[in-house]
Amino acid sequence: MPKPKKSIAELKATGSYRPNKHGRAEDMPDLPVEAPRMPHFVSVDASEYFNEIVALGVNMSIVTKADSLIIGLLASEIAEWVELDAYVKTEGFMVKLPTATGFMQTTVNPKIRVRDDKLKVILKMLGELGMSPAARSKVTVNQKDKDQKSALGEFLAAATKRMNA
Template sequence: MAGRKRTPDHLKLVAGTAQPCRMNPDAPKALADLPVAPDWLSTRATEIFDGLVAIASQMGVASASDTAMLAMAASRLEEVEICTALIEDGGRTFVSKVAYDEEGRVKSQQIKGHPVVAQRSEAMRHAQSLLVEFGLSPAARSKVSANVPDEQNPFAALG
């Protein structure tokens, strides 16, 4: 299907752009429970997952139905951290081939980009696209208007 992805109905409601003619009454409802980190996530990815759930739940977009997507995002963010540590330790490039002259001095060398740089770039791109799905980027967040419950809004009594 070409073109822009459809916006889920619950995000239309949160953003204030819902129109009955553009809503899908037969759309499946998301589970009301908060997501729980799956067992396959590492300890660090579970910490990231819990942080994402906390942010998404405050925004009103966290659901147990989204566990797999949040787990993928957490796993990719952990991968970004791992790749970044490898780049910091080993550098962005490495010497692949070295040729020496008769006296043992370096005659030529071939410097290549480290493969982990490309892996980190791909992990960042994928993580960014997953985070946008939950409105966890400035541009995506600007399209959503969150309603703060009265008990959390210190100015609710004034209105």
């Protein structure tokens, strides 16, 4: 598991900050964690998934208002995947389709491939949002949020104060 990246403040505090190496990270915008508004294109079916993803992202401190578009697209993809999965379950994995000569031939349901392609897109988008295990290992959370939300954070803050005193 890779070591999580230190924030600019941590690098400066430890004396390991190098402007030529870390300078671009300092110029990145630091947006506050906020629940984004639902885009207008999100369907009624997908709105449930949108709200669930936003709630998870806010709890993980990784979602900002700027993420509304990608979360809306992700929610729409999930809603379409659920619909395709329901079709596959009702129609079955094998369906009868007419051939060019008019005979009925049993073949694999073509919706399975579309459903699986949607799943690949969903997993990629989850990774972009930092909601997959591999992506979470790369996400840096504000030190302030870490300290306030966890018992370990409280312990580390107390230990740091004690060492500095």
